Each structure stands twice: as structure tokens, then as C-alpha cells.
Amino acid sequence: MSRSDVVVTGLGATTPLGGDVASTWDAMLAGRSGVSALTQEWAEQLPVRIAAQLAVEPSEVLDRVRLRRLDRSEAIAIIAAQQAWADAGLAGSDLDGERLAVSVGSGIGGATTLLAQDDILEASGPRRVSPHTIPMLMPNGPAAWVGLELGAKAGVHSVASACATGAEAIALGLDIIRSGRADVVVAGGTEAVIHPLPIAGFSSMRAMSTRNDDPERASRPWDRGRDGFVLGEGAGIVVLERAEHAAARGARVYARLAGAGITSDAYDIVQPHAEGEGAIRAIAKAIADADIAKRDIVHVNAHATSTPVGDMLEIGGLHKALGDHPVLSATKSMTGHLLGAAGALESIATILAIRDSIVPPTINLDDPEPGLTLDVAAHKARPMEIPAALNNAFGFGGHNVALVFARP
Amino acid sequence: MTRDEITTGLAEILEEVAGVNPDDVAEGKSFTDDLDVDSLSMVEVVVAAEEKFGVKIPDNEVQNLKTVGDAVSYIAAQS
Numbered sequence: 001m002s003r004s005d006v007v008v009t010g011l012g013a014t015t016p017l018g019g020d021v022a023s024t025w026d027a028m029l030a031g032r033s034g035v036s037a038l039t040q041e042w043a044e045q046l047p048v049r050i051a052a053q054l055a056v057e058p059s060e061v062l063d064r065v066r067l068r069r070l071d072r073s074e075a076i077a078i079i080a081a082q083q084a085w086a087d088a089g090l091a092g093s094d095l096d097g098e099r100l101a102v103s104v105g106s107g108i109g110g111a112t113t114l115l116a117q118d119d120i121l122e123a124s125g126p127r128r129v130s131p132h133t134i135p136m137l138m139p140n141g142p143a144a145w146v147g148l149e150l151g152a153k154a155g156v157h158s159v160a161s162a163c164a165t166g167a168e169a170i171a172l173g174l175d176i177i178r179s180g181r182a183d184v185v186v187a188g189g190t191e192a193v194i195h196p197l198p199i200a201g202f203s204s205m206r207a208m209s210t211r212n213d214d215p216e217r218a219s220r221p222w223d224r225g226r227d228g229f230v231l232g233e234g235a236g237i238v239v240l241e242r243a244e245h246a247a248a249r250g251a252r253v254y255a256r257l258a259g260a261g262i263t264s265d266a267y268d269i270v271q272p273h274a275e276g277e278g279a280i281r282a283i284a285k286a287i288a289d290a291d292i293a294k295r296d297i298v299h300v301n302a303h304a305t306s307t308p309v310g311d312m313l314e315i316g317g318l319h320k321a322l323g324d325h326p327v328l329s330a331t332k333s334m335t336g337h338l339l340g341a342a343g344a345l346e347s348i349a350t351i352l353a354i355r356d357s358i359v360p361p362t363i364n365l366d367d368p369e370p371g372l373t374l375d376v377a378a379h380k381a382r383p384m385e386i387p388a389a390l391n392n393a394f395g396f397g398g399h400n401v402a403l404v405f406a407r408p
Numbered sequence: 409m410t411r412d413e414i415t416t417g418l419a420e421i422l423e424e425v426a427g428v429n430p431d432d433v434a435e436g437k438s439f440t441d442d443l444d445v446d447s448l449s450m451v452e453v454v455v456a457a458e459e460k461f462g463v464k465i466p467d468n469e470v471q472n473l474k475t476v477g478d479a480v481s482y483i484a485a486q487s
Contacts, residue, residue: 063427064427065425065426065427066427068425069448127455128455130452131448131449131451131452132448132452135448
């Protein structure tokens with residue numbers, strides 16, 4: 001029996017660049033930065049006082065009572081999933097819930113709920129701790145809420161692989177459809193941890209940019225002046241669908257999710273493998289799984305977070321696994337690093353690049369590293385035919401995920 | 409505190425916690441069946457009521473508070 005093709009029929013997102021996919025994509029193509037100064041009082045004492053905060057607050061979309069019971073990461077997962085569901089033409093449809101699964105993860109989860117409720121515990125005692133605390137902070141919360149919202153009964157899954165989460169959640173969706181367990185999978189990632197503790201933790205690792213006086217230029221992948229990533233928040237969700245199922249209901253198809261590759265480094269808990277070995281294997285596996293010629297994969301939305309080490313390792317890996325022909329983009333230069341949502345948001349950018357035949361820009365690449373031997377669409381978007389494209393996502397823990405998308 | 413004052417106070421809590429329209433809150437209304445207050449939200453209502461009315465509502469009493477009127481009677485007897 002031939003393997004099912006899997007296609008993307010819906011997109012949803014709420015990001016530092018916009019409250020939906022269309023506004024986010026427009027901002028990306030225009031090369032806008034979503035990074036700004038943190039003006040909150042709690043930020044004053046932090047070494048890092050910049051972040052890419054949501055363009056549209058969840059309170060503008062969901063009602064107050066609902067938001068009381070949701071961690072911010074859950075609220076934005078629901079918002080992005082509602083958009084993707086409607087975009088796929090599935091709102092109000094009679095899709096059998098037993099053929100619908102969810103695969104939505106988060107890198108860190110409900111940390112802000114945990115910290116806020118701990119404050120209440122310390123100040124007022126255990127009886128004042130909200131009864132919603134556990135469903136708000138449990139790591140499967142975003143997936144479970146999306147499943148409830150859409151009536152998914154074929155399984156609700158919550159991948160957690162740090163900054164590879166969003167991409168791995170999409171890869172799991174591909175597996176679920178190929179295995180025949182569902183016809184439709186709502187997949188992606190969510191993250192909302194712009195809070196002093198996670199910022200202090202990443203800062204202590206010396207992983208974050210401290211370009212506090214110039215927020216919009218702080219995220220600068222592959223630039224010699226880069227000094228770490230910029231924390232972002234947001235959610236990205238895609239609707240994956242068995243191709244025959246999409247065709248039968250006449251759904252609009254953005255792209256085909258042609259293949260996925262997942263590896264682990266078994267090297268270090270936070271450092272990437274010194275030769276990018278795991279990343280190279282993930283890319284090679286994704287290409288083999290997709291059964292697409294390397295020369296047709298002409299664009300890569302790179303993981304490129306703006307950290308000194310990781311950015312250049314990925315370049316080496318792409319050279320080895322794919323060749324010297326792809327045109328790269330690092331959209332984190334505009335969105336910041338959405339951690340567990342990054343791989344999902346960047347998959348959306350990759351899919352739209354294919355659809356619109358345009359590579360989004362990498363901003364702030366003013367002084368490229370000498371080792372940047374691959375072509376990057378720097379500063380400006382670049383129109384070009386894109387038969388197929390690759391999205392990379394790597395995470396603390398040694399997670400490597402590569403996804404290949406192709407024209408339907 | 410009169411029963412009406414307690415009912416009004418409960419209505420404020422129910423609106424804050426569960427989004428219940430204050431106009432719907434009356435002594436004969438059931439928290440779960442009429443006002444759609446789920447079990448976790450009921451916990452919040454109880455804790456908020458303890459604070460507002462200066463009473464103690466032990467967990468084993470909460471199951472007896474089926475209606476707004478039950479809660480009003482319990483609070484009125486305590487305060």
C-alpha cells in the first residue's frame with residue numbers, strides 16, 4: 001500500500017509581528033522587527049531588557065472569564081488553532097472527532113502560572129492558590145485545550161523538545177496521519193514565558209542578546225555582531241490533512257509536508273554537537289523521507305537564533321547535508337526566538353514562501369560572518385520559484401528536527 | 409447583613425469568577441444546573457465568599473450548597 005501524502009490546509013498564528021498569519025507574513029516580507037524594550041518594572045534589574053512581545057494581547061480575542069483559567073501559552077494556542085481551523089474551512093464542519101488528533105507542544109509550558117501561584121502561596125497561604133493552577137501549568141495543557149476546542153478524539157499529544165518542539169509536533173502529526181490513526185491533525189507549538197525568571201535563567205547561560213539600547217537590531221543571525229537570541233512569545237498552528245481527505249472535501253492546499261527527520265545528539269545537554277552531526281543526520285533523513293531531489297530544495301528557513309556558536313554550525317551542516325545552492329532565511333531576526341513555537345511559526349513561513357514564491361528577508365545581517373558561504377536573502381525579501389523548502393529546528397537536550405515542505 | 413445583600417455579594421463573585429450575569433443570580437438558582445458554575449470555579453466562589461463575608465465554609469459543607477439560597481442561608485447563619 002502506498003504511503004499517504006500529507007498536506008497543509010490551514011494556518012494560524014499570533015506572534016510579535018501580528019495577531020494572525022496574514023499580518024505576520026506581511027511584516028516578515030517587509031522586514032519589520034517585532035523586538036522592543038521591556039518597559040515593565042520587573043525588567044529594570046535584569047541584564048536583558050528586550051523581548052519580542054505579542055502584537056495582539058489575548059484579551060483582545062478571548063473573554064476575561066476564559067482567560068482566568070488559561071495560562072498565556074494555552075490562550076494563544078487556542079487562538080492560533082481557531083484561526084487555523086477556520087482557515088482550513090473546517091469551522092462548523094461535520095468532521096468525525098475520532099479522525100481528528102492534536103499535536104501541540106511548548107518548550108517551557110505554564111511557568112508564569114507556576115510563578116504567579118507560588119507568589120500567592122507565599123503571600124496568602126495554600127487555600128488561596130487557584131483551583132485552575134494544575135490545568136494551567138501542566139505541559140499537556142495547550143494541546144488538551146486545543147483538543148477540547150475542536151473536539152479531537154483521536155488523541156491529544158504534547159511534544160516537548162525545547163526549541164525543536166513546534167517542528168517535532170508537526171513531524172508527529174505527519175506520523176499520525178501516515179499511520180492511519182487520523183485524517184486531520186492540528187499541530188504546532190506555543191510559548192509565553194516573557195517573565196523575569198526564564199529571562200534570568202537564559203541570561204545566566206549567557207545565551208541572550210544584551211543589546212538593550214537597540215532592540216530592533218538585537219536579533220542578528222550570522223552577523224558578526226550577534227550576541228545571543230532575543231526571547232519571543234507566540235503560537236503557530238498548522239492543519240495537516242491526509243491528501244485524499246483534503247481533496248474529497250475540496251480543501252485549499254498550501255503545500256505538501258513531504259518529509260521529516262528527527263535525531264538526537266547524545267552529546268551535551270545544551271551545547272550542539274561540535275560538528276553539527278545530529279543536525280546533518282536530521283536534514284539528510286528529512287530529504288530521504290521526502291524523496292525529493294536536493295536541487296529542488298532551494299530555500300531553507302534556518303534555525304539560526306543569533307547565538308555565536310549555533311548559527312555557524314548550522315551553515316556547515318546545510319553544506320554537508322543539502323549542498324551550496326539553497327537560499328537561506330533566518331526569520332528569528334524579526335520575530336525573536338519563540339522557543340517551543342519557533343519551529344511551528346517558521347514552518348508557516350516556509351509554507352508561505354513556497355506558496356508565494358518568495359524568500360523572506362533576514363534583517364540585521366550587516367556584517368556577515370566570513371564563514372557564511374551560503375546565500376542569504378539579507379535585508380530584503382527575494383522573489384524566486386520554490387518547488388520545495390526545508391525548515392530546521394534544534395533544541396536544548398540535543399533535539400534536531402528537519403521538515404521538508406513542497407508544492408502540492 | 410440581609411439576605412438580599414448576601415445575594416448581591418455572591419452575584420459579584422459569580423460574575424468575577426465565572427462570568428455569570430448578575431441579573432441571573434437569585435436564591436432559587438442552582439450553581440451547576442442554572443448558572444453553569446463548574447466544580448473548579450465553585451472552589452473559587454467559596455474561597456472568595458469566605459473572604460468577602462468573613463465566614464468559614466468547610467469543604468464538607470460545600471456539597472450541601474446546591475443553590476444560591478443554600479449559600480445565602482449558610483453565610484447568614486455564620487455571620
